[in-house]
Amino acid sequence: xxxxxxxxxxxxxxxxxxxxxGLGAVVLxxxxxxxxxRHQAELKAALAAFQAEFGAxxxxxxxxxxxxxxxxxxxxxxxxxxxHSETSNWDLPSALLFTVSLLTTTGYGHMAPLSTGxxxxxxxxxxxGVPASLALVAVLRHCLLPVLSCPGAWVASxxxxxxxxxxxxxxxxGLLVAGIFVLLPALVLWGLQGDRTLLEAIYFCFGSxxxxxxGDLLPGNGQSLHPGDYQLGQFALLGYLLLGLLAMLLAVxxxxxxxxxxxxVKFFGASIPVTTExxxxxxxxxxxxxxxLPPATPASEQALACRQVSDDSV
Amino acid sequence: xxxxxxxxxxxxxxxxxxxxxGLGAVVLxxxxxxxxxRHQAELKAALAAFQAEFGAxxxxxxxxxxxxxxxxxxxxxxxxxxxHSETSNWDLPSALLFTVSLLTTTGYGHMAPLSTGxxxxxxxxxxxGVPASLALVAVLRHCLLPVLSCPGAWVASxxxxxxxxxxxxxxxxGLLVAGIFVLLPALVLWGLQGDRTLLEAIYFCFGSxxxxxxGDLLPGNGQSLHPGDYQLGQFALLGYLLLGLLAMLLAVxxxxxxxxxxxxVKFFGASIPVTTExxxxxxxxxxxxxxxLPPATPASEQALACRQVSDDSV
Numbered sequence: 001x002x003x004x005x006x007x008x009x010x011x012x013x014x015x016x017x018x019x020x021x022g023l024g025a026v027v028l029x030x031x032x033x034x035x036x037x038r039h040q041a042e043l044k045a046a047l048a049a050f051q052a053e054f055g056a057x058x059x060x061x062x063x064x065x066x067x068x069x070x071x072x073x074x075x076x077x078x079x080x081x082x083x084h085s086e087t088s089n090w091d092l093p094s095a096l097l098f099t100v101s102l103l104t105t106t107g108y109g110h111m112a113p114l115s116t117g118x119x120x121x122x123x124x125x126x127x128x129g130v131p132a133s134l135a136l137v138a139v140l141r142h143c144l145l146p147v148l149s150c151p152g153a154w155v156a157s158x159x160x161x162x163x164x165x166x167x168x169x170x171x172x173x174g175l176l177v178a179g180i181f182v183l184l185p186a187l188v189l190w191g192l193q194g195d196r197t198l199l200e201a202i203y204f205c206f207g208s209x210x211x212x213x214x215g216d217l218l219p220g221n222g223q224s225l226h227p228g229d230y231q232l233g234q235f236a237l238l239g240y241l242l243l244g245l246l247a248m249l250l251a252v253x254x255x256x257x258x259x260x261x262x263x264x265v266k267f268f269g270a271s272i273p274v275t276t277e278x279x280x281x282x283x284x285x286x287x288x289x290x291x292x293l294p295p296a297t298p299a300s301e302q303a304l305a306c307r308q309v310s311d312d313s314v
Numbered sequence: 315x316x317x318x319x320x321x322x323x324x325x326x327x328x329x330x331x332x333x334x335x336g337l338g339a340v341v342l343x344x345x346x347x348x349x350x351x352r353h354q355a356e357l358k359a360a361l362a363a364f365q366a367e368f369g370a371x372x373x374x375x376x377x378x379x380x381x382x383x384x385x386x387x388x389x390x391x392x393x394x395x396x397x398h399s400e401t402s403n404w405d406l407p408s409a410l411l412f413t414v415s416l417l418t419t420t421g422y423g424h425m426a427p428l429s430t431g432x433x434x435x436x437x438x439x440x441x442x443g444v445p446a447s448l449a450l451v452a453v454l455r456h457c458l459l460p461v462l463s464c465p466g467a468w469v470a471s472x473x474x475x476x477x478x479x480x481x482x483x484x485x486x487x488g489l490l491v492a493g494i495f496v497l498l499p500a501l502v503l504w505g506l507q508g509d510r511t512l513l514e515a516i517y518f519c520f521g522s523x524x525x526x527x528x529g530d531l532l533p534g535n536g537q538s539l540h541p542g543d544y545q546l547g548q549f550a551l552l553g554y555l556l557l558g559l560l561a562m563l564l565a566v567x568x569x570x571x572x573x574x575x576x577x578x579v580k581f582f583g584a585s586i587p588v589t590t591e592x593x594x595x596x597x598x599x600x601x602x603x604x605x606x607l608p609p610a611t612p613a614s615e616q617a618l619a620c621r622q623v624s625d626d627s628v
Contacts, residue, residue: 010457017450021417024439025409028427031435033404035428039392046383050376057371062364069360070381071388075530078353090347095339103335107526109423113342114349119517121345125338126524136331143324203433210440211525212421216389 078114093234100238103129104245106208108215137249144250181244182206208237209244392428407548414552417443418559420522422529451563458564495558496520522551523558 051063090098090111098111102122113119182205190201196217204217365377404412404425412425416436427433496519504515510531518531 010453013450013453017446020443020446021410021413024413024416024435024443025406027435027439028412028432029404029406029409031429031432032409032425032427035432036392036404036425039387039428043383043387043392046380050380054368054372054376058368062368066360066364067381067384069357070385073353073357074385074388078350078357090343090350092339092343095343095346096335098342099335099338102338102526105419105525105527107421107521107528109527109529111346112528112530113346114353115345116513118342118345118349119513121338121341123517123520125341126520126526129334129338130524132331132334136327139324139327199430199433203437206437206440207421210444211419212416212440213419213423213527214421214426215423215529216426 091231093231093238097234097238097241099125100241101213102126103133104211104241105130106211106213106241106245108213108218110215110218137246140246141250177247181209181247185240185244205240205244208241209248211245211248405545407545407552411548411552411555413439414555415527416440417447418525418555419444420525420527420555420559422527422532424529424532451560454560455564491561495523495561499554499558519554519558522555523562525559525562 047063047067051058094111100106101108102125105126113122182202186198186201186205189205190196190198193201200217207214207217361377361381365372408425414420415422416439419440427436496516500512500515500519503519504510504512507515514531521528521531
């Protein structure tokens with residue numbers, strides 16, 4: 001790719017991502033289209049059977065109206081009928097779980113603000129709280145840095161000697177982290193829940209940690225739980241979200257330091273034509289940065305470091 | 315706080331966050347508890363009225379069974395009755411939107427994988443795709459760095475001269491970004507949708523950009539749209555998610571460079587007792603880092619820079 005112009009490389013990188021998205025969409029469409037249609041068909045059949053059997057005594061549209069009300073209620077995040085209808089949707093543990101899902105940007109959606117005041121509060125709270133959480137992670141990372149650098153440095157030092165073995169060790173490290181933060185909690189969850197498979201528990205833990213938070217398999221939904229157990233479960237879940245998210249953010253930051261990412265940035269960045277005035281501009285910004293600001297982000301630091309490395313090796 | 319031991323400071327910081335979460339939960343409980351209870355009561359009343367009126371000709375539990383089927387179908391992310399029932403839930407634009415919501419970790423949840431293969435694919439895809447997206451952002455940030463540094467450097471240079479004015483200018487800059495990426499799209503969305511308020515459009519845009527993705531007010535839900543319009547809307551939405559997320563990630567990285575964050579990290583970090591062996595350990599890790607790894611993350615770089623600043627000023 002060395003012969004391509006730099007902007008072409010960027011475009012190719014973006015195109016590759018777009019293609020990957022398209023590929024994912026096509027695969028999911030193939031996997032999920034049939035089951036979704038099947039569910040739709042089942043529901044329609046159940047409705048038709050109901051209408052056929054009892055439609056005579058129901059006025060036109062009464063059933064649809066009731067169904068619509070029930071579906072809209074659920075869509076707005078209010079728990080439907082039955083189960084824990086004695087407890088409010090917004091008891092304190094549930095409200096705490098919702099707050100944490102906001103701050104970690106997970107956003108399950110099983111509960112959502114209905115009132116205007118609630119919506120405004122959520123926006124302001126997230127706008128202030130998410131940066132605050134990021135700042136907290138920055139502080140905690142500094143605290144945990146000595147502990148965290150060891151594996152990375154250990155892997156990196158071995159990289160020089162035996163890349164293949166180091167790669168395997170890095171992969172092993174990654175699997176260990178995944179095991180502790182995804183598999184173990186999933187096993188616990190699976191043990192506690194009677195009606196879900198282990199895969200569904202893993203899927204839920206993964207979705208929560210990655211802050212994707214689809215919210216389709218929230219534990220406790222659809223089960224008749226003792227209110228005390230239910231609330232305890234909410235607390236456990238939000239604790240898991242917080243700890244897991246911290247671990248994930250730290251892992252992501254460590255990932256951004258990997259030699260491969262540096263190499264990729266160097267590959268794409270080192271070829272940007274640097275004119276004299278650009279060089280001056282960059283130098284003066286660097287000076288400004290050193291005097292006034294903390295060093296810039298990983299990407300620019302990586303670029304600087306990679307440039308230094310390539311300069312040294314020239 | 316200078317008289318407190320360092321670990322106490324960390325504990326206080328964490329406690330402050332926990333208190334903030336609790337406060338958010340209490341406020342939301344107060345704001346949202348009543349509306350949610352009201353919705354629940356309305357649904358129960360509708361159900362009771364239905365039963366009272368037509369219960370005579372319905373066998374026991376038949377209605378509950380039908381409602382349960384409908385609610386479960388919706389909870390699994392399959393679109394309910396009516397509306398766009400002619401199109402599959404997983405047509406290509408919707409599948410693309412779902413894929414993008416995975417990669418940006420937004421995770422609306424209005425669609426979710428039902429099959430085992432789909433769940434496994436989603437996990438693998440996200441596990442590979444989210445880091446890839448982060449790497450892409452790192453590369454793009456390097457590309458956009460000259461453009462992005464200007465406002466930050468401009469604000470920082472003015473900070474030395476007139477802090478208050480610089481703060482106002484930074485706030486103005488933040489509002490400008492928010493206006494472009496939240497308010498403008500919200501206005502467009504509001505104009506296109508007849509049945510939602512401007513606040514709801516802003517709320518949806520904010521939730522999407524911040525990757526919280528509660529998914530309760532997805533445009534197009536509950537409306538009878540022409541299939542072509544609906545699919546166009548899906549494409550527009552996923553384009554918005556991608557662009558907006560890129561902008562947000564860049565804004566977050568810029569935030570992490572702010573002097574205040576640096577000051578906070580310095581405040582909490584500079585007081586960690588550094589023993590001789592710790593110092594040696596840190597120095598050798600730094601040496602190792604400079605030789606083998608790209609510089610570390612913002613937090614540690616900030617700490618290093620802040621330490622240098624404080625050393626210089628001593």
